[in-house]
Amino acid sequence: MVDLTDAGWRKSTRSGGNGGECVEVAYNLPGIVAVRDSKDPAGPALTFPPAAWITFVGTIRR
Template sequence: MADLSGAHWRKSTRSGGNGGECVEVADNLPGIVAVRDSKDPTGPALTFIPAAWATFTGQVGRTR
């Protein structure tokens, strides 16, 4: 399990502005990108290697 204690979380630019669909991303940690639900900051977080996260966000951007 990754140590996320030093994570600097920011709201995703793709999150909704009405407080509903809020995803936070931390990409300041070496070798991982962490993603969590901003409504549950003490809950679970998903972690990805940076290349996988870049592929995912690239594909999501093409579907909009």
């Protein structure tokens, strides 16, 4: 299990302010990128190697 205590969570600037379905991403953790549901910040988070996250984001942007 990864310790996410020091995670610096960030929500996309494209997210609306209406509490909609958004994800938050933490890039400040060594060797991982963490992703969680912004509506459930105490809930589970997914973690990815940085290279996998970069590939994923690049693919969805195209």
